[in-house]
Amino acid sequence: MSDVRAYGAQSKASGVAPMPIQRRALRADDVAIEIDYCGICHTDIHFVENDWGMTEYPVVPGHEIVGTVTAIGKAVTQFSPGDRVGIGCMVDSCRQCSACDDGLEQYCEQGSTFTYNGEDRQDGSRTYGGYSESIVVSERFVLRVPDALNPAASAPLLCAGITVYSPLRHFGVTTGSRVGVVGMGGLGHMGVKFARAMGAEVTLFTRSSEKVAEAKRQGAHQIIISTDQADMEAQLGQLDFILNTVPVQHDLNPYLSCLKRDGTMILVGVLEPLDPPVAGGALIFGRKRLAGSLIGGIPETQEMLDFCAEHRIVCDIEMLDIKHINQAYERMKKSDVKYRFVIDMATLRV
Amino acid sequence: MSDVRAYGAQSKASGVAPMPIQRRALRADDVAIEIDYCGICHTDIHFVENDWGMTEYPVVPGHEIVGTVTAIGKAVTQFSPGDRVGIGCMVDSCRQCSACDDGLEQYCEQGSTFTYNGEDRQDGSRTYGGYSESIVVSERFVLRVPDALNPAASAPLLCAGITVYSPLRHFGVTTGSRVGVVGMGGLGHMGVKFARAMGAEVTLFTRSSEKVAEAKRQGAHQIIISTDQADMEAQLGQLDFILNTVPVQHDLNPYLSCLKRDGTMILVGVLEPLDPPVAGGALIFGRKRLAGSLIGGIPETQEMLDFCAEHRIVCDIEMLDIKHINQAYERMKKSDVKYRFVIDMATLRV
Numbered sequence: 001m002s003d004v005r006a007y008g009a010q011s012k013a014s015g016v017a018p019m020p021i022q023r024r025a026l027r028a029d030d031v032a033i034e035i036d037y038c039g040i041c042h043t044d045i046h047f048v049e050n051d052w053g054m055t056e057y058p059v060v061p062g063h064e065i066v067g068t069v070t071a072i073g074k075a076v077t078q079f080s081p082g083d084r085v086g087i088g089c090m091v092d093s094c095r096q097c098s099a100c101d102d103g104l105e106q107y108c109e110q111g112s113t114f115t116y117n118g119e120d121r122q123d124g125s126r127t128y129g130g131y132s133e134s135i136v137v138s139e140r141f142v143l144r145v146p147d148a149l150n151p152a153a154s155a156p157l158l159c160a161g162i163t164v165y166s167p168l169r170h171f172g173v174t175t176g177s178r179v180g181v182v183g184m185g186g187l188g189h190m191g192v193k194f195a196r197a198m199g200a201e202v203t204l205f206t207r208s209s210e211k212v213a214e215a216k217r218q219g220a221h222q223i224i225i226s227t228d229q230a231d232m233e234a235q236l237g238q239l240d241f242i243l244n245t246v247p248v249q250h251d252l253n254p255y256l257s258c259l260k261r262d263g264t265m266i267l268v269g270v271l272e273p274l275d276p277p278v279a280g281g282a283l284i285f286g287r288k289r290l291a292g293s294l295i296g297g298i299p300e301t302q303e304m305l306d307f308c309a310e311h312r313i314v315c316d317i318e319m320l321d322i323k324h325i326n327q328a329y330e331r332m333k334k335s336d337v338k339y340r341f342v343i344d345m346a347t348l349r350v
Numbered sequence: 351m352s353d354v355r356a357y358g359a360q361s362k363a364s365g366v367a368p369m370p371i372q373r374r375a376l377r378a379d380d381v382a383i384e385i386d387y388c389g390i391c392h393t394d395i396h397f398v399e400n401d402w403g404m405t406e407y408p409v410v411p412g413h414e415i416v417g418t419v420t421a422i423g424k425a426v427t428q429f430s431p432g433d434r435v436g437i438g439c440m441v442d443s444c445r446q447c448s449a450c451d452d453g454l455e456q457y458c459e460q461g462s463t464f465t466y467n468g469e470d471r472q473d474g475s476r477t478y479g480g481y482s483e484s485i486v487v488s489e490r491f492v493l494r495v496p497d498a499l500n501p502a503a504s505a506p507l508l509c510a511g512i513t514v515y516s517p518l519r520h521f522g523v524t525t526g527s528r529v530g531v532v533g534m535g536g537l538g539h540m541g542v543k544f545a546r547a548m549g550a551e552v553t554l555f556t557r558s559s560e561k562v563a564e565a566k567r568q569g570a571h572q573i574i575i576s577t578d579q580a581d582m583e584a585q586l587g588q589l590d591f592i593l594n595t596v597p598v599q600h601d602l603n604p605y606l607s608c609l610k611r612d613g614t615m616i617l618v619g620v621l622e623p624l625d626p627p628v629a630g631g632a633l634i635f636g637r638k639r640l641a642g643s644l645i646g647g648i649p650e651t652q653e654m655l656d657f658c659a660e661h662r663i664v665c666d667i668e669m670l671d672i673k674h675i676n677q678a679y680e681r682m683k684k685s686d687v688k689y690r691f692v693i694d695m696a697t698l699r700v
Binding site for chain 1: 448449454457459517520587617618619621622623624626627628629630632635638640641643644
């Protein structure tokens, strides 16, 4: 075990502050990683503030991690010291169920081990995330970050990126697909980039006319102001897929109307009851599908990183000194970031 | 034009009573059919009672029609006098859109012409349904009823049957699929029969323990009493598909929990807002899909009839004298029929 500097929350009221944690000694299949960058996900705020009632303090958030391998266990075959690597939302799973067999560890039937606020499957210790100087993770859950990618701007790919890449691929977006993206935050702007790179014709839905130029810059072919009735009516029955990244309750019915027959809307943000409720008829007339998707598995996360290298895709980020983490949270609550904060972890070591 | 005896409603308050209607003279592509049997669908009651605010009186219900060809237009190639034929929910569509091109006329982008309470696309006349002694329909919308099938018990296949057959096929039910069927009325009992014949392992969900023996008789391998907490918990994550035939609002979340990862629940009954609302998380955790499906297209309706002949499947019916139509409606409102009333149209001619 070794002491590591980290930033975390000791209680709901404490805010995120410096604290020491311990990282385990290397197991045979472990990779030790010095963390260079860590993206900030909205989930981090939910855990720090215990919004879901499942936080066990102290908690060290951060599951969009890019770093450099410093040491490897004796059974590690895929990584060497000096390699640039990434860690996403998971650091382990049962490795035996059908989901794990399929490389979809996020759906592990026994529950995957999350990168923070989780419990190690071997010794029961708590897992601590990426707002820290280092991390130790089993090889199977370590991703290779291609050299072609800016490492800081790649960090959010490990959660925001894969969360939208996975369903776009799984549900069949391809050349010529007409894809709508609802919302343009951390997930939405990545959805636009990925859908565009997959050859789709991309329509961004936003409530704010201020985002039009910005959405075009991200690659959207068309921007629909969702509060504009005429704009919305012109989209009736036009889309093959809608990637809905909005993380709060909202009316899905107007968007379902924009799907073609056999179209699919994919939810990646909203976990709450869909209120106002979806109308059964909105699915029955047109044989439409409403689906959900959760992050992505390890093999497809690697696939995504390689896709990003090939298509020169990274996240738009704002770099952050870790001392400003609490201010960053406040800005995120107001959606005041384009589009993801990434902590420069060198600021932790100063 | 020729006068035809029929039963229909002159107003919301009138009930279903004898009335004369006119059938058009044969067009070149028309088939004239003497109606032998007509099933009663719940939709008939909704139209007679104007529940959806779209009834134009007088209305002659009935879209589960089996009869015998009596005459054909000069361009008809597929049917001859004496043939046993069926008519379902549609008698025309635009025939030009992508849905029509795909043989999915129920999703016609210009709206299909329904068998009753519709408007003929050529002369604007009203369409009148199957509670009548004859009907005239364009060849494209006429189905061939195989000799192997009991004609009376085949009538409900044209709506109840295809409504469940189509999504089971479309969404990929096959040998070894684990299929849940929610509700065991006209649609549900056909869902059990079809899923079983497709090689699936069939689980019926019902609120009533009285239906257990009956559900087994229909072919269900397993019956779950949906109000029994332990029964429901034992089904968590077990099913590939759920065919939900319940036509009224109910909580879908407990059923979504019974789906495996990547499972699909298909709604064919409930058009209303899904209240209580579906939880976004119920779809996101497990990458599940909630889909809808509307009746079925003409080619797949023929496929279904042929499938029924091959597998000796018909609907369980109770034969009805048309004079008792209003009592039948009252019994249907109490779900007091196993499982479909079929009017013996000979009773109209007495």
